[in-house]
Amino acid sequence: MRELRAEALVIGGGAAGTYAALCLHRQGVAPLVISKGLVGKSGASIFAGNLVISGRVLGNTEENARDTAEFLIKYHNQFLIDQEYAKRCGQWIAEVYYPELEEAGLYLRRDDAGNVVTSPGRLRSVAANVQGNSGVPFMDLRRKQLIRAGIPMLEEVVVTALLQAESGEVCGVLALDIASGEIFCVRAKAVVLATGYADRLHRRSTGTREMSADGIALGWRAGAELVNLEMQWWHTNDVRYPANWQRMQVYPNPMLGSWKSARNVNAKGEVFFDQQEDDPLAFGPYTVQLKRLVKQVREGKARYDGDYYSGFDHVDPAEVDAYTTYAKLFKQLGLDVGRDLVETAVSAHYRQGGLLVDPATMASTVPGLFVAGGVGGHSNGLIALVTYDGKVAADSVAQHVRDRPYASLPPHKAEEEAKRLQGLLKPGATPPVRVKKMIRELMWNDMGVEKNEAGMRRALEGLQEIRAAVLPAMGVTNLTKIMNHGWLDAIDAVNMVEACELMVHSALNRTESRGPFIRTDYPEMDNESWLAQNILVPTADGGFRFEKRPYATPYFQPEFVRKDNLAVQW
Ligand SMILES: Cc1cc2nc3c(=O)[nH]c(=O)nc-3n(C[C@H](O)[C@H](O)[C@H](O)COP(=O)(O)OP(=O)(O)OC[C@H]3O[C@@H](n4cnc5c(N)ncnc54)[C@H](O)[C@@H]3O)c2cc1C
Structure with a gap:
């Protein structure tokens, strides 16, 4: 080799x-x-889509800088971050990142007077060329x-x-x-x-x-x-159809050069999220939106896979077009950005x-x-x-x-791994791409936005069955080694089963809800027990144990000990 x-x-x-x-x-x-x-x-x-301004650069005030730090710790990490x-x-972002990028020639969008265009408000961002x-x-x-x-x-x-x-x-x-x-x-x-x-x-x-x-x-x-x-984080504003546009986002963030942003509308035509009124701090208000969507789904006015809408029908289309690409997908779908909404759905994100x-x-x-x-x-x-x-x-x-x-x-470890890979290049009853689909369906159904113990145990059983019975029967139709994406899918599928099992175990162990992690059997955010790292430690017998390590909160602290997660803004 x-x-x-x-x-x-x-x-x-x-x-x-x-x-x-x-x-x-x-x-x-x-x-x-x-x-x-x-x-x-x-x-x-x-x-x-855009780059957040941190610290005091590009006209950020002391208050902007503080809000950005608060956003990062609270809205973007639900306090699960070393402050x-x-x-x-x-x-570093303020002192090195932006100056270095501009020096290297990255064009940050300017207005006609030559000033870098930002989104206004408490959290500001810039864009490389267009938002x-x-x-x-x-x-x-x-x-x-x-x-x-x-x-x-x-x-x-x-x-x-x-x-x-x-x-x-x-x-x-x-x-x-x-x-x-x-x-x-x-x-x-x-x-x-x-x-x-x-x-x-x-x-x-x-x-x-x-x-x-x-x-x-x-x-x-x-x-x-x-x-x-x-x-797991979720995008709430992604295009539902066509399916291969599932990461195309109707950005809910404030637009460059404008105070406006996309709104969400339920199946009954009622607006259920409008950032200007509902959440001026959350620059990327994904969790805030998600929590609103959960309520709509529970009331039968939306589904996680569709039946709610997003768009800019309350905004002058010229304002949308000035510094953003947001209108493009409407055009490509034959919709009018100033009048129409697009059907959206949730996608697993970060x-x-x-x-x-x-x-x-x-x-x-x-x-x-x-x-x-x-x-x-x-x-x-x-x-x-x-x-x-x-x-x-x-x-x-x-x-x-x-x-x-x-x-x-x-040497033996490299040979063993090479053998494992070669072993996946074999004919079999189930094509790897179908195995990947099975895993994704199972994760969507039982490890989706709302979870509970029964569903997660079902997910675990399903994954264990895939590991025990489906992976060994997996095989490709084409045995060439050159550009064989079936072979690659088989390699991927093994990793996916491994990672998904660990995710389910971790989710079962965190007995609370926190931001985008929503358990119906533990609906409260519990800062007494779970403002903590949920650590999976591998053990010598090939298994694992959990360890919990609290986060320090030197600069920002949650304002409560325990509270219904859906009633928490972030
Ligand atoms: C739709 C979307 C919108 C976003 N919008 C914003 C935004 O507006 N502003 C913002 O700041 N951030 C945004 N983000 C987040 C941002 O893009 C991520 O934080 C960042 O890209 C992560 O970078 P990374 O290098 O860690 O991973 P990635 O960019 O995901 O890179 C991973 C790399 O690993 C490679 N790789 C994977 N597996 C293997 C392997 N086995 N062997 C070899 N190579 C491998 C991949 O090919 C890839 O090159 C967005 C993300 C998405 C998906």
Whole structure:
């Protein structure tokens, strides 16, 4: 088997992975980026609509800066975040991130007078070119920066296992080149896992095709502790039909250069969410909207998979068109943005949880394995935040690799993993794509917006049955190794079962409701018991146990101990 070498290996070509690679390169460490999709064009990063302004930049007042920090901690993470990390991150975004991006040539949208256009209000944001499309120019820039720096990238290559030395230290990976079918290893002094969080694990999801919770499965198999896996975020305003538009969003955020934003209307034509009146602080008011939707669903006026509507029929279309892409999808659907509403539905969006890391270093609990971005369980992300993680991970890796020799790859482990992959390239009764669909249906039905113990136990049984009976019978019709997406689906399906089981276990263990995590059998948010990390610790017998670790709340505190989650604004 061919073996490559890289001082530091970065897995993932999104905002976090690309910035980690750039920072490593600047520090004289030679990185290699491996990405399952194209670098800068796969994962969630290209979908970012706009960029939040933190600190005092671009005319932010002290109050704006405070509101933004409060939004991040309260509305965006429901207090499940290290507030010192949030503070450091906010400072870095203000002092380094924006100046560096502008210097590198990212165009932040200006008005005719040359001033950067922002959304007004308590939380302000900017856009790269147009709101709704910021991720594309941003990630194009990152791709070009990597190319210019001569950082090697292996694209359409999937990492399927972390390889560990006898000591347990991660010293490389095994990977499959999707285009050629070659299985090879990479030896590295440190690995940065940056595989993102928007995984496609539910019937409706904002995740892209290649996002199958690989990072969670890889980390878990290597013995990493996981945290808050149950904290799944939902988009409430995504287009219901056509189905392949399920991540196309009717953005509810305030528009650039306007005080207006999209409203939600139920099946009876009643407005049930209007940000201007209902929630001026929540810049991304997804959880606030979700809670409103839950009430509509319970009253029979909407469903999670449709029968409610979103749009800008209360806004002058010129205002929508000025600085946003929001009207485009209406046009493409043959609708009039100034008059029509579009039917919307819920999609599984971010996962707040992931690998447990020390947010000061982005080190995981496995030596040699560092984490950047959405796959970590330390924050719910946002493009600027995951970029900061890339910098922190790179700083730690640069220290870690200094004067460190390459550890030898354990040959039998690489062979075992190669054999496992080859074993999935076989004929069988059930096509992998059907298995993925079964998993997504099951997750949607019993691990959807509203959950309870009975449903989650059913989900667990279903997943265990898939693991025991369906995975062994899974097989592909085409046995070629070249560009075989059936084979890749089979590899994905194994990871999905693994990650989904862990998510259900974690959800069963968090006996409360919190923001987007809604349990009908535990409807209260419980800050006495559960303002805490819900940690899955792997045990020597191949099982797991839970640990709970409270979060400190030095700057912002919840204003109650226990309260009906649906009655909490955030
Ligand atoms: C629809 C949508 C709208 C959003 N809007 C905004 C917004 O307006 N503002 C904002 O700040 N943020 C927004 N976000 C969030 C933001 O995009 C994320 O925080 C950020 O992109 C996460 O970056 P990441 O690098 O961690 O992961 P990703 O960008 O998801 O990158 C993951 C990378 O890992 C690779 N990968 C996965 N598995 C493997 C494997 N096994 N082997 C090798 N490579 C692998 C993928 O190919 C991909 O390159 C939005 C996200 C979505 C989905």
